[in-house]
Amino acid sequence: MDVRFDQAGTSFDGRTAVHPLSLSLTERRIGIIGLNGSGKTTFARMINGLVQPSQGRVTVNGFDTGADGEAVRGQVGFIFQNPQNQIILPILREDIELGLRGRKLTRGQMQDRVNGVLARFSIGHLADRRVHELSGGELQLAALASVLVTEPPIVILDEPTNQLDLRNRTLVERTLRALDEDVLVISHDLPLIEDYDRVLLFHEGRIVADGRPEEVVAEYRKIAVS
Numbered sequence: 001m002d003v004r005f006d007q008a009g010t011s012f013d014g015r016t017a018v019h020p021l022s023l024s025l026t027e028r029r030i031g032i033i034g035l036n037g038s039g040k041t042t043f044a045r046m047i048n049g050l051v052q053p054s055q056g057r058v059t060v061n062g063f064d065t066g067a068d069g070e071a072v073r074g075q076v077g078f079i080f081q082n083p084q085n086q087i088i089l090p091i092l093r094e095d096i097e098l099g100l101r102g103r104k105l106t107r108g109q110m111q112d113r114v115n116g117v118l119a120r121f122s123i124g125h126l127a128d129r130r131v132h133e134l135s136g137g138e139l140q141l142a143a144l145a146s147v148l149v150t151e152p153p154i155v156i157l158d159e160p161t162n163q164l165d166l167r168n169r170t171l172v173e174r175t176l177r178a179l180d181e182d183v184l185v186i187s188h189d190l191p192l193i194e195d196y197d198r199v200l201l202f203h204e205g206r207i208v209a210d211g212r213p214e215e216v217v218a219e220y221r222k223i224a225v226s
């Protein structure tokens with residue numbers, strides 16, 4: 001990935017959520033950690049243009065999140081903290097297809113793409129199930145399938161193992177490890193990011209540590225008890 005922040009920061013109603021920062025993210029797997037309310041989600045949303053910087057600029061693979069919003073959304077798939085909120089249609093297959101509407105695909109090509117992504121996450125058996133009946137782990141995989149069917153090169157996941165039991169957590173962890181796409185994962189589940197290429201620690205809207213997982217997690221532990 002090639003994500004650049006150039007003195008980019010953002011405020012809500014005069015309160016700074018992310019202080020202006022400059023950095024470049026080029027690694028394949030990046031973790032974001034920090035206390036509740038430290039700015040992690042806001043930072044991630046600035047990358048896909050859901051939150052615009054109040055100052056500075058953010059570019060993703062060369063596209064400006066302000067000026068080239070549509071191109072940026074094609075580059076970055078975002079899986080929200082509560083995946084049930086992002087699945088719109090009642091039947092999983094229909095929801096996955098929704099992402100492909102507007103693309104010039106024949107019915108057959110569309111079905112091939114949907115079946116391909118279902119097979120990739122081993123959830124073909126869920127294709128015709130009602131989304132609201134799926135378990136938490138199944139829902140996470142369903143959300144991944146719905147986002148990845150459009151083939152974004154970068155995927156951001158906001159707390160993908162939140163509220164999952166050990167089995168579903170392991171399933172999602174294993175699935176994330178096998179992804180070919182570049183990933184940026186916000187997580188309170190520290191083992192999930194322990195072998196990532198780079199970890200950012202947010203604290204009060206600033207990045208206060210940035211580096212290898214063990215070093216950054218050690219800093220996080222200090223903040224957590226201070």
Ligand SMILES: Nc1ncnc2c1ncn2[C@@H]1O[C@H](COP(=O)(O)OP(=O)(O)OP(=O)(O)O)[C@@H](O)[C@H]1O
Nearest residue numbers: 012013016017034035036037038039040041042043
């Ligand atoms: N749309 C918004 N309007 C107003 N304030 C917001 C908005 N989004 C976030 N904030 C505020 O910005 C700060 C950072 O929030 P953010 O969601 O980025 O934190 P976080 O680190 O992701 O937290 P958590 O771990 O609890 O999900 C918080 O004080 C939050 O209340």
